[in-house]
């Protein structure tokens with residue numbers, strides 16, 4: 001019965017006549033269903049032409065934390081013809097699964113010519129090292145993630161967890177990205193407007209990878225206080241498409257105030273991933289504001305969306 005459900009959703013996921021938004025909903029339903037069969041369906045997504053869809057497939061495989069997905073993720077990371085945003089997400093997913101078996105492959109790509117891939121491998125290696133060396137000691141000293149996500153880095157230990165010092169760490173360009181990610185996830189877990197505004201300052205930092213993670217976290221927090229910051233970033237024509245895409249998805253998740261209007265402005269953007277993100281974000285937005293009981297409030301992008309099959 002359950003297998004049957006997975007196959008129905010899987011068919012919907014690969015069906016050429018399904019819209020991108022339908023595919024996204026099917027993808028997240030497969031992620032939530034879990035298991036090897038769902039992974040097999042998700043892997044078929046890598047044959048699609050949309051870099052946005054492929055990167056979301058890699059994201060979901062990471063969130064599922066099932067080692068069965070490792071060979072596919074390695075082959076995506078190793079494929080230099082693949083969009084850097086997709087390769088980045090594959091590397092991040094390998095870090096999320098957290099197996100020491102991928103240390104060699106991540107080390108191989110930590111100096112990749114695509115800087116977002118290289119930086120992601122560095123962070124993923126740090127996460128695996130942390131799992132091996134520090135998780136046991138720090139487990140009771142870190143804040144709880146109120147969201148349903150596996151993060152690329154753990155939060156800081158609680159003693160360092162006040163908004164001002166975390167903000168300083170977050171914005172300190174001289175520190176390793178892993179350390180700054182830890183401050184980011186600590187701030188997110190603290191929550192509230194002052195944490196949101198501190199995080200939003202990170203949209204001006206040097207690393208595009210870092211800026212895109214900032215936008216992702218702002219989407220998770222769903223706080224209206226950062227809408228203007230996300231809008232400003234989405235409007236910048238010289239901003240990386242990976243960052244602009246994440247700003248669009250964050251606006252779709254926040255779904256308040258001007259979010260819909262802003263997304264409509266970019267729904268025909270010349271960057272394909274930004275255009276597609278706006279299409280999906282408008283769908284997310286409308287589910288957020290609708291009272292349709294089929295869709296509960298989403299904190300993990302579309303994690304709780306159930307396809308209407």
Ligand SMILES: [Fe+2]
Nearest residue numbers: 088089092212
């Ligand atoms: Fe990403």
Ligand SMILES: [Fe+2]
Nearest residue numbers: 055242245246
């Ligand atoms: Fe993304």
